[in-house]
Amino acid sequence: MSVEDRITLAKVIYNRFGDELKSRYNEILRKLDEAIDETWRYMRSTGITEICKQCALETGSCCRRWVEDLYDEIILVINLLLGVEFPKERFKEELCFFCGKNGCMLRAREGTCVTYLCDRIDVDRTEFNKVCSLELGYLSLLKVKIRRFIDQRVPRSSSP
Numbered sequence: 001m002s003v004e005d006r007i008t009l010a011k012v013i014y015n016r017f018g019d020e021l022k023s024r025y026n027e028i029l030r031k032l033d034e035a036i037d038e039t040w041r042y043m044r045s046t047g048i049t050e051i052c053k054q055c056a057l058e059t060g061s062c063c064r065r066w067v068e069d070l071y072d073e074i075i076l077v078i079n080l081l082l083g084v085e086f087p088k089e090r091f092k093e094e095l096c097f098f099c100g101k102n103g104c105m106l107r108a109r110e111g112t113c114v115t116y117l118c119d120r121i122d123v124d125r126t127e128f129n130k131v132c133s134l135e136l137g138y139l140s141l142l143k144v145k146i147r148r149f150i151d152q153r154v155p156r157s158s159s160p
């Protein structure tokens with residue numbers, strides 16, 4: 001399924017079940033949102049954000065196109081629940097669909113995106129991974145719950 005099709009599917013699920021998902025999983029969504037803020041705070045305070053911003057200006061970005069295929073409809077629904085608006089079209093042909101002119105347009109991101117640091121970035125990897133693990137833990141919990149919620153209501157072979 002193309003990324004555009006996965007986005008469409010996520011929107012269909014969100015339009016049908018979004019209110020119920022929000023009220024059922026409000027607490028985990030709130031904790032995930034706070035944990036994401038914490039990761040970004042750490043990245044700003046250690047200078048990672050600035051290094052990546054400069055690098056993106058010089059080289060384009062390390063957000064390559066293949067990464068978008070790690071994003072299924074469930075994590076895209078989670079992004080909708082967190083208020084994300086997806087890009088309408090691809091910003092650059094060689095880049096991930098979710099990469100806009102100011103960087104990633106998602107809020108909930110897969111582990112590959114959250115924890116990737118190239119060797120231009122000199123921070124304590126253990127400490128960084130510890131900070132990221134909170135966000136990734138809540139994300140993983142929410143993915144399991146939402147997948148189960150959807151599967152109980154919509155058989156996988158049919159569309160919502």
Ligand code: SF4
Binds near residue numbers: 052053062121
């Ligand atoms: S992780 Fe490395 S390659 Fe990717 S944007 Fe940051 S500095 Fe650039």
Ligand code: SF4
Binds near residue numbers: 106113
């Ligand atoms: S960080 Fe965002 S834009 Fe970059 S590869 Fe991951 S999902 Fe795509």
